Amino acid sequence: MVQFEAGVRKTPSEESPENLKTQPTSSAASTKTLRQFVRSLAFANAAERIAAIAYYVNKIEGKPSFSPMEMDGWFTMCGFQMPSQMSVALYDTKRKYGYAENIGRAMWRISNQGENLIIAKIEDSSGE
Secondary structure, three states: OOEEEOOEEEOHHHHOHHHHHHOOOOHHHHHOOHHHHHHOOOOOOHHHHHHHHHHHHHHOOOOOOEOHHHHHHHHHHHOOOOOOOHHHHHHHHHHHHOOEEEEEOOEEEEOHHHHHHHHHHHHHHHHO
16 A cells, blocks of 8 residues: 655555564665665675675665666666676576576566675675
């Protein structure tokens, strides 16, 4: 159920205290742009970069899924070196590392394993 108040759209998840666990794990992360957030973490490969972008988009922007085309644009926005084919890079992220899940034709989301990786990287970067 969506409620409208003076031109502001509110969903029950925004008002419900039970859904506070979906809020960002780091308050500092919510004040950063996508580029600042992913640049603040250290990555070993493209799969970790994909997981970090997917984490930000899911937890901070509230977008549960994304397409390879959207991820392609976010890579460019962050200034990362582009994989030759983003759809293949996403499939490899799923198959080799388990950081992403395919939820439909050309639709992806971050997996629990990918979320745990990024949470650990956030904690490591804030602990230094």
